[in-house]
Amino acid sequence: MSANIPQLFRTYQSHEVPLNCKIREAARATSATPALFERIEIGRAQPFIDGGMGRNNPSWLVLEEANALFPGRKLGCLVSIGTGQGGVISVDEPKAMIDTLKKIVTDCEATHETMLRLFTNFPDAYFRLNVDQGMQGIELSQLEKLNIVEAHTKHYMRRNEVEKNIDSVVNAIRVPKGQLLIEQFSTAMSFMKI
Amino acid sequence: MLGRLRMDVKTAIKHYDKLAEQVFSDIKPWGEDRKIMRAKKLEEVIKSMVGSVTLSRDSESPLLERDQAGACPTYVY
Numbered sequence: 001m002s003a004n005i006p007q008l009f010r011t012y013q014s015h016e017v018p019l020n021c022k023i024r025e026a027a028r029a030t031s032a033t034p035a036l037f038e039r040i041e042i043g044r045a046q047p048f049i050d051g052g053m054g055r056n057n058p059s060w061l062v063l064e065e066a067n068a069l070f071p072g073r074k075l076g077c078l079v080s081i082g083t084g085q086g087g088v089i090s091v092d093e094p095k096a097m098i099d100t101l102k103k104i105v106t107d108c109e110a111t112h113e114t115m116l117r118l119f120t121n122f123p124d125a126y127f128r129l130n131v132d133q134g135m136q137g138i139e140l141s142q143l144e145k146l147n148i149v150e151a152h153t154k155h156y157m158r159r160n161e162v163e164k165n166i167d168s169v170v171n172a173i174r175v176p177k178g179q180l181l182i183e184q185f186s187t188a189m190s191f192m193k194i
Numbered sequence: 195m196l197g198r199l200r201m202d203v204k205t206a207i208k209h210y211d212k213l214a215e216q217v218f219s220d221i222k223p224w225g226e227d228r229k230i231m232r233a234k235k236l237e238e239v240i241k242s243m244v245g246s247v248t249l250s251r252d253s254e255s256p257l258l259e260r261d262q263a264g265a266c267p268t269y270v271y
Contacts, residue, residue: 006271007271008269008270008271009257009269009270009271010257010258010267010268010269011197011198011257011258011259011265011267011268011269012258012259012262012265012267012268013258018258019257020256020258021256021257022254022255022256022257023198023199023240023244023255023256023257024237024240024241024244024253024254025257026257026270027236027237027240027270028233028236028237028240030270030271031233031236032233035229036229036232037229037232037233037236038229038230038232038233038234040233055271058271061271065269069267141218142218143214143215143218143219146211146214
């Protein structure tokens, strides 16, 4: 699997040849992580080694997919939900992993910045929710820290500006403005894509 | 869970909690044997979840939804 062209596991027919996999196989393939979950082979495809690799913020992916799936339809809104600033991923090889972690965070934030620019003239069409405090140092497998994650998330959601943002998300989903066609984004996207 | 398995948010959280507990409750987090075991456990838990919530009660249900009516197109990667 190439880092730049992730395999999408779809519940619907698309322009691509379907993988014909089972739900349990898709769950395995998308959770595969070198330090945590063993890889999986599905049919004759290459083994799926790392589900998150390369595209940790899937905003581009979802716009591209929506563009292919719904030509001629208008975009309601795009809601992007992060797993918390600081990353909740950890592995036992410190140096290499810290570098990877930093890269993932930078990559996610860069995509978010690009989305902000892409949607500048379309208010209430793009939202990003991401807990920005307290998630540092919580490892992916630390089940005992789930209550800390919950506490930080609740705290984040109670913040005034976040509360307002969530209200706007709800409004945008309930009454979509449909400000422009999804395909109009593809032109902008091809210009802005790094 | 919300897409293919058509759970509501409350049900999804309940299943997710159960899944996390079953998959991550081992003591030693790292190591080759651990990651193989954990992957097996994940697959087991997902299988039983799929078997209990799908209309067909089939734990081997395909990801592709045959009847798209009322379905929410979902992908994971």
